[in-house]
Every structure is written in C-alpha cells, then in structure tokens.
Amino acid sequence: xxxxxxxxxxxxxxxxxxxxxxxxxxxxxxxxxxxxxxxxxxxxxxxxxxxxxxxxxxxxxxxxxxxxxxxxxxxxxxxxxxxxxxxxxxxxxxxxxxxxxxxxxxxxxxxxxxxxxxxxxxxxxxxxxxxxxxxxxxxxxxxxxxxxxxxxxxxxxxxxxxxxxxxxxxxxxxxxxxxxxxxxxxxxxxxxxxxxxxxxxxxxxxxxxxxxxxxxxxxxxxxxxxxxxxxxxxxxxxxxxxxxxxxxxxxxxxxxxxxxx
Amino acid sequence: xxxxxxxxxxxxxxxxxxxxxxxxxxxxxxxxxxxxxxxxxxxxxxxxxxxxxxxxxxxxxxxxxxxxxxxxxxxxxxxxxxxxxxxxxxxxxxxxxxxxxxxxxxxxxxxxxxxxxxxxxxxxxxxxxxxxxxxxxxxxxxxxxxxxxxxxxxxxxxxxxxxxxxxxxxxxxxxxxxxxxxxxxxxxxxxxxxxxxxxxxxxxxxxxxxxxxxxxxxxxxxxxxxxxxxxxxxxxxxxxxxxxxxxxxxxxxxxxxxxxxxxxxxxxxxxxxxxxxxxxxxxxxxxxxxxxxxxxxxxxxxxxxxxxxxxxxxxxxxxxxxxxxxxxxxxxxxxxxxxxxxxxxxxxxxxxxxxxxxxxxxxxxxxxxxxxxxxxxxxxxxxxxxxxxxxxxxxxxxxxxxxxxxxxxxxxxxxxxxxxxxxxxxxxxxxxxxxxxxxxxxxxxxxxxxxxxxxxxxxxxxxxxxxxxxxxxxxxxxxxxxxxxxxxxxxxxxxxxxxxxxxxxxxxxxxxxxxxxxxxxxxxxxxxxxxxxxxxxxxxxxxxxxxxxxxxxxxxxxxxxxxxxxxxxxxxxxxxxxxxxxxxxxxxxxxxxxxxxxxxxxxxxxxxxxxxxxxxxxxxxxxxxxxxxxxxxxxxx
Numbered sequence: 001x002x003x004x005x006x007x008x009x010x011x012x013x014x015x016x017x018x019x020x021x022x023x024x025x026x027x028x029x030x031x032x033x034x035x036x037x038x039x040x041x042x043x044x045x046x047x048x049x050x051x052x053x054x055x056x057x058x059x060x061x062x063x064x065x066x067x068x069x070x071x072x073x074x075x076x077x078x079x080x081x082x083x084x085x086x087x088x089x090x091x092x093x094x095x096x097x098x099x100x101x102x103x104x105x106x107x108x109x110x111x112x113x114x115x116x117x118x119x120x121x122x123x124x125x126x127x128x129x130x131x132x133x134x135x136x137x138x139x140x141x142x143x144x145x146x147x148x149x150x151x152x153x154x155x156x157x158x159x160x161x162x163x164x165x166x167x168x169x170x171x172x173x174x175x176x177x178x179x180x181x182x183x184x185x186x187x188x189x190x191x192x193x194x195x196x197x198x199x200x201x202x203x204x205x206x207x208x209x210x211x212x213x214x215x216x217x218x219x220x221x222x223x224x225x226x227x228x229x230x231x232x233x234x235x236x237x238x239x240x241x242x243x244x245x246x247x248x249x250x251x252x253x254x255x256x257x258x259x260x261x
Numbered sequence: 262x263x264x265x266x267x268x269x270x271x272x273x274x275x276x277x278x279x280x281x282x283x284x285x286x287x288x289x290x291x292x293x294x295x296x297x298x299x300x301x302x303x304x305x306x307x308x309x310x311x312x313x314x315x316x317x318x319x320x321x322x323x324x325x326x327x328x329x330x331x332x333x334x335x336x337x338x339x340x341x342x343x344x345x346x347x348x349x350x351x352x353x354x355x356x357x358x359x360x361x362x363x364x365x366x367x368x369x370x371x372x373x374x375x376x377x378x379x380x381x382x383x384x385x386x387x388x389x390x391x392x393x394x395x396x397x398x399x400x401x402x403x404x405x406x407x408x409x410x411x412x413x414x415x416x417x418x419x420x421x422x423x424x425x426x427x428x429x430x431x432x433x434x435x436x437x438x439x440x441x442x443x444x445x446x447x448x449x450x451x452x453x454x455x456x457x458x459x460x461x462x463x464x465x466x467x468x469x470x471x472x473x474x475x476x477x478x479x480x481x482x483x484x485x486x487x488x489x490x491x492x493x494x495x496x497x498x499x500x501x502x503x504x505x506x507x508x509x510x511x512x513x514x515x516x517x518x519x520x521x522x523x524x525x526x527x528x529x530x531x532x533x534x535x536x537x538x539x540x541x542x543x544x545x546x547x548x549x550x551x552x553x554x555x556x557x558x559x560x561x562x563x564x565x566x567x568x569x570x571x572x573x574x575x576x577x578x579x580x581x582x583x584x585x586x587x588x589x590x591x592x593x594x595x596x597x598x599x600x601x602x603x604x605x606x607x608x609x610x611x612x613x614x615x616x617x618x619x620x621x622x623x624x625x626x627x628x629x630x631x632x633x634x635x636x637x638x639x640x641x642x643x644x645x646x647x648x649x650x651x652x653x654x655x656x657x658x659x660x661x662x663x664x665x666x667x668x669x670x671x672x673x674x675x676x677x678x679x680x681x682x683x684x685x686x687x688x689x690x691x692x693x694x695x696x697x698x699x700x701x702x703x704x705x706x707x708x709x710x711x712x713x714x715x716x717x718x719x720x721x722x723x724x725x726x727x728x729x730x731x732x733x734x735x736x737x738x739x740x741x742x743x744x745x746x747x748x749x750x751x752x753x754x755x756x757x758x759x760x761x762x763x764x765x766x767x768x769x770x771x772x773x774x775x776x777x778x779x780x781x782x783x784x785x786x787x788x789x790x791x792x793x794x795x796x797x798x799x800x801x802x803x804x805x806x807x808x809x810x811x812x813x814x815x816x817x818x819x820x821x822x823x824x825x826x827x828x829x830x831x832x833x834x835x836x837x838x839x840x841x842x843x844x845x846x847x848x849x850x851x852x853x854x855x856x857x858x859x860x861x862x863x864x865x866x867x868x869x870x871x872x873x874x875x876x877x878x879x880x881x882x883x884x885x886x887x888x889x890x891x892x893x894x895x896x897x898x
Contacts, residue, residue, distance in 0.1 A: 011809070028535050029647075030647070042761075045802055045804060045813070046758070049804070050805050051804065053810060053812050055327065058335065058501075059539060059540040060542045062336050062425055063335050063500060064335075065326060087644065111471075111809070121329075121436070124432070124436045125437075125440040126440065129391070129392075129434060129436055130391050131437055133315050134311070134711070135387070140403055144401025147399050153392070154394040154419060157394050157419075157426060184394065188394070190391070191392055
C-alpha cells in the first residue's frame with residue numbers, strides 16, 4: 001500500500017512548526033500505524049534527514065505512551081484502539097493521512113508529535129490514590145466488596161492515562177481522566193475516607209494546570225481507547241457537588257511548582 | 262573475588278524474621294538526613310521509592326518514560342501469586358517456596374525464595390488497601406485462578422491487566438509521596454552511569470531526554486530497578502524502550518552480572534508477520550486451557566487449516582506429554598513449537614507458527630462461554646492479525662518475554678558494588694533458571710515494598726557517610742566518560758540506522774542463543790556479534806545533536822550496550838554445559854529430547870566480572886546449597 005502523509009514537524013517547544021508531506025511507500029497492510037511511521041523514518045534516516053519524533057513504548061495498547069491525532073481523530077479511526085494497535089488494513093491504498101500531536105494548552109509540544117503530559121501526573125499527585133503506608137494494611141479478605149462494585153471500580157480503573165480525552169475535547173478538559181480515577185475509589189470501601197477531598201483536589205488540580213471544563217460533548221468517551229464511560233463524569237459531579245456543600249475545603253492545593261526540566 | 266550471599270543462619274522459615282531483628286535500623290528522625298536514588302519506576306522501583314519516601318528518606322526517582330505509570334510492568338496480563346490459601350486447596354508458604362524452586366529448576370537460592378513466599382501474602386493486603394480492583398467472587402471475597410506449574414489456585418488477578426492495576430497502586434503511593442515532598446520524580450531522564458566514590462555507589466550521571474542536559478546526582482545509596490534485557494532479541498514482548506543500559510553500565514563499573522543465559526521464551530505470542538515487525542504481542546497463557554495446539558503432519562502443507570482433516574493433524578503436545586498436554590510448562594511448549602517448525606511443518610506466511618485451535622471447545626462449551634472467558638484476547642488477536650479466531654485457529658509462536666538473569670545481589674539485594682542495590686527483574690535472585698507464571702509481579706513488589714526498605718536501612722546504619730559532593734573527581738570523570746560516549750556515537754556519521762543494527766543483533770541472538778543453544782553456534786555468535794559491533798562503530802547513522810530531543814541518539818546508546826552485552830550472554834550459555842530451565846543446550850538432553858541437568862557440576866550461580874570490551878569476562882561461582890528440598894528431575898509427561 002502507498003500513502004500520502006501530512007505530518008506536524010516542530011523542532012522543539014519554542015520553534016515554529018509546520019505540516020510536512022511525506023510518501024509512505026510499500027506499506028504492508030499488516031503493519032501497525034507506528035510500524036508504518038518506523039518505515040518512513042528508516043527512509044528519512046537513509047536520506048540523512050531527522051526522523052519524525054513520536055511517543056510509544058509497549059506497543060500493545062496498555063502503557064498509554066502513544067498518542068497522535070490521525071485525520072483529526074485521537075488514536076485514529078478505529079474505536080477503542082490505541083494508535084499502536086491500529087493497523088494499516090484499516091486504511092485504503094492511496095489514502096491521504098494527516099498526523100498531528102495532541103493539542104491542548106496543558107500539553108506543550110516537546111518535538112514533532114511528542115507532547116508533555118506531566119500535567120496528568122500532577123492531577124494524580126493531588127489525590128489520585130488511597131493514603132496507605134506500606135505495611136499497615138489489614139488482611140485482604142477482611143473487607144468484602146460486592147462483585148458489582150469491584151467490577152465498576154475496575155471499569156473505571158482501565159484508564160491508561162494517554163490523554164486522548166483531552167485531545168478530543170473541544171475544551172481540552174481532563175474531566176474523564178479525573179472521573180475515571182475518582183470513580184474507581186468511590187466504588188470501593190477503601191476509597192471512602194478521602195472521597196470528598198479527592199474529588200475537590202483533583203478537579204482543582206485540573207483547573208490549576210489549565211485544562212478546560214466539561215460541557216458534555218462526550219467526545220472523550222468516543223476517543224477513549226479503553227471505552228471509559230462518561231457516566232463516571234456524572235458520578236464525579238455528584239461527589240464534587242456533595243463535597244462542595246458539606247465537608248470540602250477549597251484552595252488547599254499549593255500553586256504550580258516552577259518547572260525544572 | 263569471593264561471593265558472599267550473606268544468607269542468615271538458622272532454620273529456613275525463621276531466617277527472615279530473625280534477620281529483620283538482627284539488622285540495624287535508622288531512627289525516624291535521622292531518615293531525612295539520607296538521600297537515596299531509585300532508577301526505574303515499575304513495580305519494583307515505584308514500590309521502593311514510595312515506601313522509602315513514606316519512611317522519611319529523601320528519594321530521587323528516575324524514569325525514561327514521560328510518566329512513572331508507563332513502566333513496562335504495566336503490560337503484565339496474567340496475575341500475581343500469593344500463599345494466602347484462600348481456596349483451602351492445600352497451599353502454604355512452603356508450597357509456594359517449593360513450586361518456585363522447582364519451577365526454577367533448582368538454580369535459585371533457597372533462603373531468598375522462601376522470603377519471597379513469606380512476604381507474598383502481605384503484598385496482596387497492601388494492594389487491596391490501595392484500591393487495586395482484583396477480581397472477586399459474588400460473596401465479595403477475592404477470586405483466584407491456577408497458573409502453569411502449580412496445582413493450587415493462588416493467583417490473584419484483575420482481568421487481563423493485573424500488571425497495570427498493581428502498577429497504578431504503586432504509582433498512586435508514589436504520587437502521594439511526591440505530593441508530600443519526600444520523593445522527587447524525574448521523568449524522561451535516562452541513567453547513563455553509576456558513580457563510585459571510595460568504592461561505594463554514591464550517585465549517577467543522567468541525560469535528560471528532552472534537553473540533552475547531562476546531570477550529576479549524589480546520594481548515600483543507589484537502587485537500580487531497571488528491568489530485564491529481553492529486548493536483546495529485538496523482537497520480544499518487552500516495550501520498545503526496555504534496555505540493559507543501567508545494569509550493563511553498573512556491570513562495567515564492577516557489579517557482577519549473574520546467569521545472563523537464563524532468558525525466558527513465552528510460548529503463546531502472535532507470530533512475526535514480516536520484516537517490518539517491531540514487537541511481538543503476548544497472548545495470555547490461559548488460552549492453553551481451552552485451545553488445542555497442532556500443526557499439519559505433512560511438511561509444507563499449504564491447505565487452509567479447516568481443510569486439513571483430523572487424521573492429518575499432529576497435536577504434538579498432547580502426543581508427547583499426555584499428562585500435561587497443551588498445559589506443559591513454558592520452556593517445554595516453546596521448544597516443541599520450534600521443533601515442528603524446524604521440520605518444515607510450521608504454519609502462516611513466514612512458516613514460523615503453530616495453530617491454537619478453539620473449534621473443539623466452542624463445540625463443547627458454546628461460543629458464548631469461550632467469548633466470556635477470552636473475549637478480550639480474541640478481540641486483540643483480531644485487531645493485530647485481521648483474522649477471526651472464532652472461525653479460524655489462532656497462529657502462535659514463542660517470543661522472548663522475561664529474563665531471569667540480572668545483576669548479582671546478596672540476601673540484602675546489594676550488588677558487588679557497595680551501596681548499589683538491585684531489585685525486581687533487574688536482579689538475578691529468585692527465579693533460578695525459569696520463572697513460573699504470576700511470579701514476576703510478586704517478586705517486584707516483594708523487593709520494593711517489603712525487603713529493600715529493611716535491608717537498605719541496615720546498610721545506611723552500618724556505615725558512616727561523608728557528605729558527597731558532585732564536584733568530586735569521581736563525578737567529573739564519570740560525566741566526562743558519558744559525554745565522550747555520546748560524542749563518539751554522533752561522530753560516526755555512517756549510513757545504517759540504529760534499528761537495522763538492533764534487528765541484526767536480534768537475529769544472531771535468536772538463532773544461536775535463543776530457545777536452544779549449542780557450543781558451535783554460541784562460538785559463532787560471539788564472532789558475529791564482534792563483527793556487527795565493529796560495523797556499528799564504523800557505519801551507524803545518528804542524526805541530530807545531543808542538546809535536543811533525539812530519539813536516534815537515545816536508541817544508539819542502548820543498542821551499543823546490547824552489542825557488548827550479547828557476548829556476555831553467549832559466554833554464559835557456553836560455560837553452562839547442561840540444560841536447565843529455560844536454558845537448553847542441544848548436547849545435553851535425554852534420549853527423548855528432554856533437558857538434562859548436571860547437578861554435580863552446575864549447581865551454582867554464574868556471576869561475570871567485566872574484563873574489557875571484546876575480552877572474555879571472568880567467571881565467579883556462588884555454589885547453591887539445598888537443605889530443604891531434594892533436587893528432582895522435572896517431569897511433565
């Protein structure tokens with residue numbers, strides 16, 4: 001198969017970027033999208049040009065490192081599929097394919113298709129956990145959890161933190177990401193003591209890093225490679241509202257730290 | 262060099278308890294005076310960093326990914342073992358210990374493995390308290406399943422993504438410590454050297470992958486949790502970034518590398534589709550519970566699978582191992598697949614594949630049951646191959662998956678460099694010559710949560726530490742070397758891509774040092790690796806410069822290390838003139854093709870000391886003593 005690619009090239013965070021056209025020739029339909037880019041890069045290196053930088057690691061759809069807006073869709077045309085698991089047989093020979101990075105203020109571009117997603121880590125640091133010191137846990141079976149609750153927690157916990165929800169959202173909001181984490185713990189007894197504080201702090205952390213707010217477009221669910229449901233956003237909203245009216249303290253997060261590299 | 266494992270005295274089941282009492286402690290108020298470097302943020306690294314931070318130490322944690330949550334532990338599918346005996350089916354700490362020692366073909370230390378089995382139960386408690394959503398039964402209690410090599414159900418799991426859920430638990434704990442300020446996290450930073458001051462590990466040199474900045478980091482102790490070296494085969498189930506650089510550079514600085522030839526090949530991966538392939542994807546071993554493995558009886562049979570009549574199929578595992586059949590252990594199933602493909606009976610476009618057929622199970626149990634059990638795996642298979650496994654048999658083939666070898670460590674998880682601790686897959690310690698399913702996650706978390714935090718305290722409390730300055734000549738020298746190494750890569754200005762060298766090295770390793778090995782092949786491989794390494798330094802093309810985000814440069818450094826390390830792996834396979842666990846030497850097999858161990862001569866850990874690039878490393882032996890189990894021959898017939 002042969003394709004015409006239009007790829008965003010940008011040397012670094014401050015340089016001006018541009019779309020550049022490349023031919024992808026003799027591509028096997030069995031290649032993944034990333035293997036197609038590998039092939040293009042191999043040719044670029046042969047011609048003495050710098051390869052296209054893109055993020056990837058596990059290449060089996062679980063680490064959340066790969067990204068890419070493919071023809072304007074986060075992770076490309078196939079539903080519930082990460083870019084690394086998208087195969088070229090899903091395209092037609094001769095297709096024109098536009099490849100861009102995630103675009104969001106909270107995700108500054110590092111180079112070409114690579115963006116800085118540390119803002120997601122900072123949201124997690126604001127409360128995406130159950131506070132438990134190593135060694136202080138009771139026996140694992142001492143607190144039964146109804147199977148339905150455990151299953152609901154698992155469905156939320158499937159989030160791989162890739163940021164597709166942010167890239168797909170017209171507001172560049174990370175609400176689905178936040179909701180997936182708060183819902184996981186809200187469905188488990190272990191998550192109850194910090195439930196209110198978690199909802200408030202994680203939403204505040206999202207705002208602090210410049211993500212937008214949710215206005216119910218549901219683009220996030222459509223783009224999510226793990227099919228995380230927007231019903232978790234409704235659950236987060238209820239938790240947030242309840243916390244806001246009862247126990248919560250706002251404004252307890254420190255300001256954003258100065259970024260070292 | 263005398264290798265002292267520092268195994269405590271006393272009866273096996275009392276050793277760890279007694280030793281925890283005997284070890285020195287660091288007073289809570291003094292812990293903040295110490296700084297510890299943790300390299301790697303997978304299960305071992307994240308759990309260690311979080312726990313050390315929680316105890317009050319100052320921790321600097323490093324990972325090369327953009328977030329600690331992406332370390333390759335995330336990809337583990339199956340589960341995690343623990344001797345909880347929740348199923349009341351006869352499990353115990355001693356049984357988990359015994360199964361692990363036997364599964365490792367009696368090439369691991371008894372005391373280490375027993376300690377692992379002891380702390381396994383605490384790991385599950387810890388993870389559940391963190392909110393890890395393990396599978397549960399309708400009554401609300403935890404569910405278990407059985408895994409290869411065990412006759413009890415002791416594996417805890419979270420559908421097909423136990424690794425991700427456990428890692429997110431550890432990442433949560435780590436995130437909490439980052440917020441509290443005890444841990445400083447450094448992402449997209451790669452360790453390029455260890456720094457020794459007065460023969461103690463006192464720091465590291467790193468390169469920032471975005472800016473190219475080379476930095477020096479000082480500390481009182483260094484912990485490597487940098488994973489395995491399975492990517493030496495190029496095609497493996499490892500993530501693209503997995504590499505040997507951290508452990509290999511520690512080896513060059515004096516840490517011994519133990520048992521590198523113990524590399525595990527997983528039998529059920531999706532076969533190679535073409536030269537473009539960058540990755541092999543594992544299909545969970547659980548599929549072998551309901552799938553039947555076969556190839557055509559006739560060589561070069563080009564018919565479609567459904568056109569081959571029953572009488573012309575060879576269900577070779579069922580034929581050769583009637584007792585275990587399709588559930589034979591990983592190494593045995595892998596070698597049997599290679600054998601039938603070598604005979605020209607392999608299937609699929611490249612001829613390197615065997616069928617894993619669900620037709621009988623679907624007829625017996627109905628499609629709905631199979632879908633419920635394996636639906637997500639079938640979907641994944643279809644995504645990658647474009648074939649529907651409900652209609653056609655899957656094609657599978659073995660692939661490099663896990664490496665049991667690693668840096669040599671004593672009972673305290675400390676390497677032969679004082680102060681340099683090594684945990685998780687990066688060390689060699691607990692799996693012997695072969696790792697059982699669902700044991701890797703257990704070991705990573707055991708080391709990080711429950712073992713290292715105690716032993717490192719003992720190390721810190723037993724030594725006086727002068728404050729370390731990164732202006733020390735040792736740091737200057739190390740940084741200079743790192744910079745020179747990078748410049749050397751940039752100066753070659755050749756024509757071949759880094760990937761092309763990595764691929765070629767992978768071919769050599771897989772051909773001569775893969776599933777089966779022999780003396781002539783290994784000697785040939787050492788020669789081929791040397792030639793390839795010479796060509797690499799003549800003709801590699803690394804574009805760009807150091808002071809930028811430079812993917813080619815990152816890879817080049819890692820592949821350069823693999824090109825040296827490959828030799829060590831071959832030397833180890835060469836000296837071990839026996840077959841044991843995952844290491845199969847063709848010269849040492851029984852008349853019916855089974856592995857033949859040589860306990861009299863090879864019951865030792867082989868630990869290698871660096872002797873210069875292209876020089877044969879020096880072998881040191883740590884004898885293994887078995888006081889609690891009897892060395893038996895593994896039989897799965």
